[in-house]
Amino acid sequence: MTDQDIKKGLAGVVVDTTAISKVNPDTNSLLYRGYPVQELADTQSFEAVAHLLWHGELPTESELDALMQQERGDRALDPLTRELIDRSPDTAHPMDVLRTAVSATGANDPDANDASPTSDLDKSVRLLARIPAMVAYDQRRRRGQDIVAPRDDLDFSANFLWMTFGEEPDAIVVDAFRRSMVLYAEHSFNASTFTARVITSTTSDLYSAVVGAIGALKGALHGGANEAVMHLFDEIGDASKVSGWLDAALAEKRKIMGFGHRVYKHGDSRVPTMRAALDQLVEHYGAQDMLALYEELEREFVARKGIHPNLDYPSGPAYRLMGFDTPTFTPLFVASRITGWTAHVMEQAASNALIRPLSAYDGPDERHVPGVDA
Ligand SMILES: CC(=O)SCCNC(=O)CCNC(=O)[C@H](O)C(C)(C)COP(=O)(O)OP(=O)(O)OC[C@H]1O[C@@H](n2cnc3c(N)ncnc32)[C@H](O)[C@@H]1OP(=O)(O)O
Numbered sequence: 001m002t003d004q005d006i007k008k009g010l011a012g013v014v015v016d017t018t019a020i021s022k023v024n025p026d027t028n029s030l031l032y033r034g035y036p037v038q039e040l041a042d043t044q045s046f047e048a049v050a051h052l053l054w055h056g057e058l059p060t061e062s063e064l065d066a067l068m069q070q071e072r073g074d075r076a077l078d079p080l081t082r083e084l085i086d087r088s089p090d091t092a093h094p095m096d097v098l099r100t101a102v103s104a105t106g107a108n109d110p111d112a113n114d115a116s117p118t119s120d121l122d123k124s125v126r127l128l129a130r131i132p133a134m135v136a137y138d139q140r141r142r143r144g145q146d147i148v149a150p151r152d153d154l155d156f157s158a159n160f161l162w163m164t165f166g167e168e169p170d171a172i173v174v175d176a177f178r179r180s181m182v183l184y185a186e187h188s189f190n191a192s193t194f195t196a197r198v199i200t201s202t203t204s205d206l207y208s209a210v211v212g213a214i215g216a217l218k219g220a221l222h223g224g225a226n227e228a229v230m231h232l233f234d235e236i237g238d239a240s241k242v243s244g245w246l247d248a249a250l251a252e253k254r255k256i257m258g259f260g261h262r263v264y265k266h267g268d269s270r271v272p273t274m275r276a277a278l279d280q281l282v283e284h285y286g287a288q289d290m291l292a293l294y295e296e297l298e299r300e301f302v303a304r305k306g307i308h309p310n311l312d313y314p315s316g317p318a319y320r321l322m323g324f325d326t327p328t329f330t331p332l333f334v335a336s337r338i339t340g341w342t343a344h345v346m347e348q349a350a351s352n353a354l355i356r357p358l359s360a361y362d363g364p365d366e367r368h369v370p371g372v373d374a
């Protein structure tokens, strides 16, 4: 085996087929089950997109009603999960609390190890319904606020905002949030989805796959970047400081969070749609200063390095404007990506092969423990 045979980071390696989504960097497009994500973001509820990812087709009216009913009926936290959230120290990152809460949901499910397609679909709906309650409650208790019960008269997006802020959400905010959920839902064999598929490939259970995926998403090179973008904004301060800040950051060879992508090299297909949602929020909240910083950092970084923003760049500021605390941003990504992850778990299970690549050994040659006669 030569160095050329080694594909570090699996870059450029095609490991399997998938019918769930197609990322095409040449045409800068992203299709979910054949549908352009922009069209879905413009026209569909997040629940309809979840159905599309799981079943391959957009739902009929009655299928959508059934999914919405099931999701609304499964939103309340079970006592074990609530207690675990309550007892988590404030020093725990919300992604760590969410990972633990999802794991507890699995431990609390008597059917956790039933890997039949119907059972896995039920678990997927349960996690879709419960994760918002976990994320919303964790942010509230950190703020010293009481839990807010879910509302059956609100859809997924409006209810998420209701449970987090305890106020009737504004339609513009619900729409921007729904768009972010649709855009974050699925992206082929990204690191967290691949993690879920690796775990599934051993015939482990869906909850274990999701717990592993949450761990993979947390890192700043992946989903953690939406939080990291806001740390950069806070560090820079305002648009007038971007140029000097960037001089120093690039001299130190820092990665600029929210820019770059393993697959898209000319820009992320989802950014224009999320940027339009951000513009609406900026208008709504009168946040032109934040937009000025956003635009200046993008202009300067693209001009200097030719590296474009990814979806985390507009999402971070959008979630800040909606009122979420910065460490809650990556859990919001989880609340959406649970749909893509579970679709991949089911696809992997339906046509499984254990995922086990090879490695090239470059440690010491064979040697012997002192005193052992070889
Ligand atoms: C939803 C998502 O998960 S999208 C990704 C979110 N992650 C981020 O925003 C984190 C910042 N971005 C990055 O770290 C990278 O662009 C990644 C990890 C996303 C993609 O990385 P890769 O495909 O492995 O690209 P790679 O790291 O090889 O980059 C190529 C070159 O561009 C540089 N580069 C890439 N992204 C950035 C960045 N954001 N800031 C500074 N330099 C960058 C690399 O340092 C490298 O330079 P070099 O050739 O001089 O060493």
Ligand SMILES: O=C([O-])CC(=O)C(=O)O
Pocket (backbone or CB within 6 Å): 184, 186, 187, 189, 190, 191, 222, 261, 262, 263, 310
């Ligand atoms: O595809 C990737 O590598 C990362 C990404 O954009 C995503 O998971 O949404």
